Amino acid sequence: MRRDDPGTMVNPRPLERKMAFTLYEHPLSSYCQKAKTAFYEKDIPFESRMLDGSEPVASDFAALWPIGKFPALTHGDRFVFDATGIIEYLDALHPRSAPLLPADPVAAAEARMMDRFFDNYVNYPQQRIVVGRIGRDDATREPQWRAALERAYAWLEKRLAGREWAVGQGFTLADCAAAPALLYADWTHAIPRDHGALHAYRARLLTRASYARALDEARPYRHMFPLGAPEGRD
Numbered sequence: 001m002r003r004d005d006p007g008t009m010v011n012p013r014p015l016e017r018k019m020a021f022t023l024y025e026h027p028l029s030s031y032c033q034k035a036k037t038a039f040y041e042k043d044i045p046f047e048s049r050m051l052d053g054s055e056p057v058a059s060d061f062a063a064l065w066p067i068g069k070f071p072a073l074t075h076g077d078r079f080v081f082d083a084t085g086i087i088e089y090l091d092a093l094h095p096r097s098a099p100l101l102p103a104d105p106v107a108a109a110e111a112r113m114m115d116r117f118f119d120n121y122v123n124y125p126q127q128r129i130v131v132g133r134i135g136r137d138d139a140t141r142e143p144q145w146r147a148a149l150e151r152a153y154a155w156l157e158k159r160l161a162g163r164e165w166a167v168g169q170g171f172t173l174a175d176c177a178a179a180p181a182l183l184y185a186d187w188t189h190a191i192p193r194d195h196g197a198l199h200a201y202r203a204r205l206l207t208r209a210s211y212a213r214a215l216d217e218a219r220p221y222r223h224m225f226p227l228g229a230p231e232g233r234d
Contacts, residue, residue: 023071025070032070
């Protein structure tokens, strides 16, 4: 609720809910899958605008967002960038529909913390290995990134013991981040077989209806994954 004057309370959300969501994305992108999982989890319809280099979408996106990173979202005259920002925005507009941030502020802080863990300590080193292999980064640093993934896996194995999801028993922002991060990380540097809790968590994520839908939409593009998509690990 927003107070404009002492006698008027204004709630902008009903109008905002009626405006169309347009998501600029590519299905193979881990961060786009992360954002789409939130849309599907909360059952919010959206229009997808595929960023595959074709016109006029490419020109529209370049004019809209010169930084060029995706996913990005338009909602009426509002523009939201970054998968985490998009998910928080959706949750603010639709707080009662499959909330992705816990109502308890401490639990919400934990969900945000784990979101950053999956982006920074799983997704990031995985992507550095890939870009090194295709000649866009220093390939000699690959052992460093593999060691970083090993440390992340070991930490997650301890943290996830006895947990269904990353934060308590509810599916949150953190799990939206974890699903694609762990999918591609395991493809790139396999999770050790003795990490039973982490393997079980990854399996739960892959079969969650919201992420499974985003993952299915990426299947036609798997040939584009530079290291090759392994059989039986999806």
